């Protein structure tokens with residue numbers, strides 16, 4: 001297939017684009033480079049453009065005879081979405097509608113969308129199944145939920161096939177250490193801990209150690225970025241007009257913040273000082289996927305099921321690229 005990967009210069013999108021190309025698809029990354037990196041895209045495969053630029057999008061879809069879109073482009077800082085919701089609704093909702101309408105105008109009817117477990121808000125129970133109520137507790141989560149709904153409506157009315165994949169915590173890096181996580185500012189736990197091991201930070205701050213979890217720190221479901229990528233490809237290859245997938249993407253395993261820090265200590269051999277602070281506002285104590293639906297519907301199985309190999313892959317990337325992509 002000819003696939004347009006929006007946000008293809010970003011963290012998850014670049015891994016998916018590379019895996020798609022390796023699987024024999026023709027791939028074009030569409031990214032405005034606000035957070036993305038030229039070095040994360042295969043040479044000659046970047047179309048520099050904004051989601052809100054409808055004419056440019058339509059031209060790209062037409063010129064490359066695009067069959068399907070993988071849509072990663074969005075803003076994803078939960079805290080900033082609370083203080084500046086307009087920025088998030090504009091980019092994530094208006095921007096995505098611009099993309100969807102460009103697809104409609106050109107006749108592209110397959111899309112795989114990056115949703116998030118943040119659409120569930122405070123979960124009713126853990127592990128989280130797709131049937132749980134979606135009540136986001138921040139604007140970022142709402143922007144993703146709005147698009148899930150819009151996709152369902154477009155799919156019904158215009159006979160689209162779509163997948164809304166609700167990721168848990170994307171983590172890790174490509175096996176060769178050439179693609180990885182480079183966010184500025186960085187807010188995610190694993191890269192921050194590894195920056196301590198690289199000597200770029202004094203310590204890691206642990207947000208809360210008296211939460212209702214076995215060791216008192218937050219539990220998350222860390223899913224390797226290449227496993228996310230392979231789930232996207234499985235979904236894409238199953239999309240027909242009228243197909244609808246709404247699946248969690250996680251491992252089903254919870255790992256606490258302390259366990260992540262300990263794994264990083266073992267793997268890097270660095271003492272990694274940790275400072276305990278209060279919990280971060282809006283952080284649920286535990287988020288773990290029931291990942292069985294994606295296994296059944298997408299025929300997908302994550303290869304990374306424990307934190308150590310995920311951290312090992314991230315550590316390879318950070319050692320090889322201590323300053324990220326360097327742009």
Ligand SMILES: NC(=O)c1ccc[n+]([C@@H]2O[C@H](COP(=O)([O-])OP(=O)(O)OC[C@H]3O[C@@H](n4cnc5c(N)ncnc54)[C@H](O)[C@@H]3O)[C@@H](O)[C@H]2O)c1
Nearest residue numbers: 007009010011012032034035036050051073074114167170
């Ligand atoms: N990283 C996670 O743990 C996680 C978890 C759940 C969901 N998600 C979702 O997955 C997607 C990818 O996340 P990521 O961590 O790779 O983020 P990222 O910031 O690394 O990548 C997003 C890319 O989209 C581009 N972009 C943003 N707005 C754009 C616009 N208007 N036009 C063109 N390009 C634009 C950015 O330049 C960037 O390259 C996002 O939609 C995010 O909400 C991520």
Ligand SMILES: O=c1ccn([C@@H]2O[C@H](COP(=O)(O)OP(=O)(O)O[C@H]3O[C@H](CO)[C@@H](O)[C@H](O)[C@H]3O)[C@@H](O)[C@H]2O)c(=O)[nH]1
Nearest residue numbers: 076116117118168169187188189205206207218257280283
């Ligand atoms: O310096 C830090 C950073 C994080 N944490 C904790 O580590 C865990 C993971 O945090 P982080 O890596 O920031 O990820 P999340 O806040 O869980 O959010 C990510 O995962 C969500 C889905 O779970 C996505 O929706 C978001 O886009 C993505 O940022 C949380 O318990 C945090 O409280 C710390 O203790 N110290």
